Amino acid sequence: MKPVDIVTLTVNPALDKSTHFKGLVAEQKIRCAEPRYDAGGGGINVSKAIARLGGSSLAIYTSGGATGKILEDLVRAEKIDSQTIAVKSWTRESFVAVDEHTNLQYRFGFSGGKIEDNEVQSVLKAIEDQPSKYLVASGSLNEGLTTDFYQKVAQIAKNNGSRLIVDTSGEALSKIIEVGAYLIKPNVGELAKLIGVEKLEMEEVDHAAKEIIAKGGAEIVVVSLGPQGAMLVTADACEYVPAPNVAKKSTVGAGDSMVGGITWALSQGKSLKEVIRWGVACGSAATMNEGTQLFKSEDAQRLFDWVSK
Template sequence: MKKSVLTITLNPSVDKSSSVSNIIPEKKLRCNFPKYEAGGGGVNVSRALKRLGISSDTFFTSGGRTGRLLEDLLQAEQLNILPLHINAETRENFTVLDTSNNKQYRFGFPGELLTQEEQNEILNRVEIMNPLPDFVVISGSLPTGTDSNFMKQLVNTCKGSKVIIDTSGEALKAAVEEGVFLLKPNIGELAVLVGKDKLEETDVDQAAQLIISQGKAEIVVVSLGSQGAILFSAAEKIQIEAPHVEVKSTVGAGDSMVAGMVSVLVKGGDYKEVLSMGIACGSATTMAEGTGLFIKENAMHLFNGIWKHL
């Protein structure tokens, strides 16, 4: 039976990207024509799933002129969108590539506080979904000033689904306290979750297994950036190195990794395939310019290469 997926993005964005040669302070820089793309954690997960042939419902907040543009961009990609209209303007992010040295500069803006009424409406919208989706991906940051306890409430509302969380800071801690199916921290975030200032590489196994043994997650995927990732479950530890690719941009790589993993989970694949596809999609996205996501053919080529060497 086909599994259903819902992505939730509380702080989406419209990502604007451009390029210019030789960035110099106080000089008027004449950039190339900008490119606009939908952004934000869960939004990017849904966009990436679409490229892998997996349909999902895309639930996100939307406000003002930028929110309308975000909705238009997602409809152009033929996603099934569930926007919740809010008072504040949807945020924008800006990325610029200096073509003289191939260095990328990323400027992220905060989202405005969600009102208590808007938070209640988000919880209500999820609660009345019938049936609840098989997988719920809550990904991305909380808008500035929004109490992290709201993340805990949201995860609790999603109980009955397999919740996949990819956020950071207090929001991540709150979600894990409530308990999730899968979480994807980096080593620094994992350290915070187990009450440490930092973790040595040899401590990662113990930290991940502690979270699993406490019932806070069934699967912990520790992202190692360009070195790949490690997947932990109660019975397994799987470590896979990332393939060597020409990195043009890291925007959306983490979201693409989540999408790759979800695309296998909905088909009932094993954890080795889950991690392999996640790393393949994340790596393929780094090959794209600006804020673009992966090309499916690149992701599958990388996946086949990873799988062949396991």
């Protein structure tokens, strides 16, 4: 196949639904507003973020059942190039609801149906057959997928000469750094687990990330610090960017938006200082919108200009 700059992989996508209601009362029927539907899942959200910045990517994702068909329609509506891998299990759903009385957000998610062995092989072959400059593997794993699945993806990326960008957690992330990736994006708690400590203070984050880099686990470690911003660490540099103060409406997709901003900026040949600022800007901009909408490009640009001052 023709090489592309960016491929995103979503092995466990979701049909995202979001709505509003007034008052949560047990045993009572809760009347909800007309729902909004979005294509969701780590890699798909990254592709959506890249598109909002004017970039392009190929989104490879699994799709099954009636929910999968709706998901495919939503991805096409985003004008994102895609390749679907048909699976027997229905694509999972996620549900976000905001109580207008309290402005509290409730998030419900499902684990994702079992993927058969032959379907796993189809996913891996799709990645193997599609060379790219950057390969983004993002999101949770379905039932039936072993924790070394992303490790296999990492080996394929290495064989293809692709720069692997990974956003996952737990044992799956631990196994990836055994093979090595170009960039990983743990939060502070995940970073602590990767180096075998219970917790990390802010001043220890740089050293912990460099410990992973020194062992060949990644070339770049971007540590998500939540409302405090993010830190980008390489073997010889550390760049901290505080998050801008914005009116938060939803944190859904903020991490994916950060990865999308980072990946797009890397593909544009921007400096690492700009890369982390685009990541923080896109992640923060995503929190300004309700439900599962990700961010608006004008908000991301404005916040990038702010954090670049």
